[in-house]
Amino acid sequence: MNREQLKQLEKDLWAAADKLRANSDLKASEYSTPVLGLIFLKFADNRYSQHEAAIEQEFRKL
Numbered sequence: 453m454n455r456e457q458l459k460q461l462e463k464d465l466w467a468a469a470d471k472l473r474a475n476s477d478l479k480a481s482e483y484s485t486p487v488l489g490l491i492f493l494k495f496a497d498n499r500y501s502q503h504e505a506a507i508e509q510e511f512r513k514l
Contacts, residue, residue, distance in 0.1 A: 468487070468490070
């Protein structure tokens with residue numbers, strides 16, 4: 453990921469956090485948990501996608 457892509461990712465994450473906060477009754481200290489959860493899920497999805505073919509190949513061996 454290059455510098456421009458990282459800047460865009462940061463911008464997108466802040467925008468998502470702002471939308472979440474604006475559309476909820478959460479205090480600033482309370483909305484970090486759902487945002488961090490979403491970030492983790494995206495990370496897990498990306499990692500799974502990177503290794504999906506190997507996982508499926510291993511599964512077929514069983």
